[in-house]
Amino acid sequence: MTARALRSTAVRVQALRAEAEELEAEIVVLVEAMAPKLLRLRGVGRSARVRSW
Template sequence: MLDAARDALATEHVIQPRMRGAREAMRVLLATWQGAVHASMAAINQLKALIISAPDDLRAELRRLNRPAQITRCAGLRDRAALSTEHRMTIRALRSTAQRVRHLQTEARELEKEILQVVRQLAPELLELLGVGPITATQIPVS
């Protein structure tokens, strides 16, 4: 046993770097896509919390809308000087958060398109499988 350990330590080991190229491209795109999706969900949760705590009239208007409509409406809210400071700052927070959601969702869609292009080059056969889209197809070679 001791001789085997000495032999192992005496042998020169060449370290193999991580596989680069298309696989690494898929890995970094997937990680960035996941970050955008998680940040988008966090921003949506923040928007929902802002709606719940908004002044009564604003909350009543926004709560009857579905999520996409809430995001659109909040992203387009405008400040009015006649409103109280609380109301104006709530509008500001809702608008900013909704615009962040939109930006992150756009970023995630764009990254998914880029991921799809790389998957088509590296492993197009995965996309032919039932229920396998670009994200799932990327996770297989990256894992």
């Protein structure tokens, strides 16, 4: 891979991470409004997030 391709890929990864964080925040707001008990369940709430990066 060239340096340009690596740089381009890194920019896309950063943009996708930012988008995922925004979407996750929106999901939390919706779940808090509709089913707040879910966020208190083990393995479901914000602390259950698993990142592979």
